[in-house]
Amino acid sequence: MNRFGTVFLAFFLMMCSPGIAQDRPAINIPDVLGFKTLTGDLHTHTVFSDGHVWPTIRIEEAWREGIDIIAITDHVESTNLFRLKSVFGDDLEVDREGGFSPDRNRPFEIANEVAVRRDVVALNGVEISRTMPPGHHNAIFLTDANKVNTPHPQWKEAFQAAREQGAFIFWNHPASFSYPETTTLWWEEHSWLHENDMMHGIEVVNGRNYNPVAHQWALEKNLAIIANTDIHGPVGMSYAIHEGEKRTMTIIFAKERSLDSIKEALFARRTMAFFDNKLIGHRDFLDAIFHNSISIESVRRTENGFQVIINNPTDVPFELSRAENNDAALTFFETKLLPAGKQTTIRIYTDNPDSYSRVDLNVIADNLIMAPGEGLPVTLSFIPE
Ligand SMILES: [Zn+2]
Ligand SMILES: [Zn+2]
Incomplete structure (x- = not known):
């Protein structure tokens, strides 16, 4: 091979090397006040409940968008198992390795294998989905999601089981399922959760819906400001990612990019909502973002x-x-x-x-x-x- 050929080959190999071709994109928001600015979507569904994608897709989507953290939070009470069983009949082997399983930890386990390779932080979670009150809440950082799957009326036991595992718990889409439907109501049940250290945050934004009442509660009751997609289908079908649009996300200000630091930051309420080109957060962090950006x-x-x-x-x-x-x-x-x-x-x-x-x-x-x-x-x- 002549010198040109060698140089060409070296260049070709360089272009093909995974370190270059697959560099993780990043969302460009500066680190502030001594913290790392991380991005997360803490509310996502997969085919293991009523979502439409396999858990690994949630990680691949996040990697492509530069999202640091993904919580897999399928409805703990119901799975697609029965629906799929009715379609596939006996062709679907229920407990096969990697197949559909009533084990509520499986979607996270499947996602996490890819997350480790992709350097995305995956969190094991569930959506505790009860009728209002108390409505829907996510519990994340679980060690065993199955323990949260209590019979429907025993919702307190579900929250207790999550909290015993050290879960961070937040109220999802507080405007949905309220009575009357057009208002957002704080029920006695929410006071019970809040007073018993089982409500640490609230979705101020769910999907594309900003809820000013939830925002006010976050400020008054010292709840972490949370913003998530609550995505069921592919992210690219709801957000024009290919045109540069960003999905709704929670920004987390963590000491390090590690699971423990992310958890510490959430409990310390160092969060911000990012959606529709808006940031919703506390004054000191908003101010620091502005001045570090321009x-x-x-x-x-x-x-x-x-x-x-x-x-x-x-x-x-x-x-x-x-x-x-x-x-x-x-x-x-x-x-x-x-x-x-x-x-x-x-x-x-x-x-x-x-x-x-x-x-x-x-x-x-x-x-x-x-x-x-x-x-x-x-x-x-x-x-x-
Ligand atoms: Zn929900
Ligand atoms: Zn949901």
């Missing part, structure tokens, strides 16, 4: 003001609007989008730009939500060159 590329003094170029290399766009309390001598945008992964030019007009050694613009980041209807106030500070 950087000032340049600040040029012009004849009648300033021209500022701002970088936003992250996957979070920032929707800014002008706040009330600004220097009246400065004229600038009413609203401005800092798109994800792009540079944006801002123009500020004033009669005497030379008199400024520093320019402060007070704005509201409307898509960084601290409380229902309340965006994050931030100050953009520029020092002209």
Whole structure:
């Protein structure tokens, strides 16, 4: 083989090597306040309950999207076993290795084999799905999901069995199955769960539905802010992943990318919701995300003001609007989008730009939500060159 051939072969092998061709994509949101910013979907279904995909697909989807954590949370009470049995009859061997099994740990075990190879953190969970009250709740970090499968009226025993395993438990889609259907109600049963350390979080977002009542409860009752897909079919059928859309997810601020750290972060309520290009979380973390995401590329003094170029290399766009309390001598945008992964030019007009050694613009980041209807106030500070 001549030298060109050798070089070509080396290049070809390099292109084929799994380390290069299969680098895990990542969702670009900066680490903040000394924590690693991890992404998770803590509510997913598979064919083991009423979902439409095999558990391994949940991990492959996550890997392709750059999601760090996936909880497999099939309804603990019902499986597809009986439905499939009626279709396949005796052709379906129920207890075969890797086949359908009434063992509630199987979907996680099957998913986890791939998760370990793909460096996705898989969590063993179930959805405790009882009529309202108390409705549906996910229990994750289980060691034996079967113990949570109690008879329907014995819902307290199901929660206790999960909690005895150290489970993190959160209330799913609190608006569904409420009576009356259009309201979100906090029942006595929820107080019992909350007071007995069996409700640690709440889905503020389920799928594409944001629930401001649940958001308010999360703040008042110190519940972790949770956002999940509750996906049953392939993720790509509900979210335009191929066009860059992100699925609904929970952001978790963990000391390390490990199971123990993720669990610690959830119990410490260091979470945030990310959905529909919005972040819902606590002020300190929202503020840190904003300031760690953007950087000032340049600040040029012009004849009648300033021209500022701002970088936003992250996957979070920032929707800014002008706040009330600004220097009246400065004229600038009413609203401005800092798109994800792009540079944006801002123009500020004033009669005497030379008199400024520093320019402060007070704005509201409307898509960084601290409380229902309340965006994050931030100050953009520029020092002209
Ligand atoms: Zn549910
Ligand atoms: Zn569900």
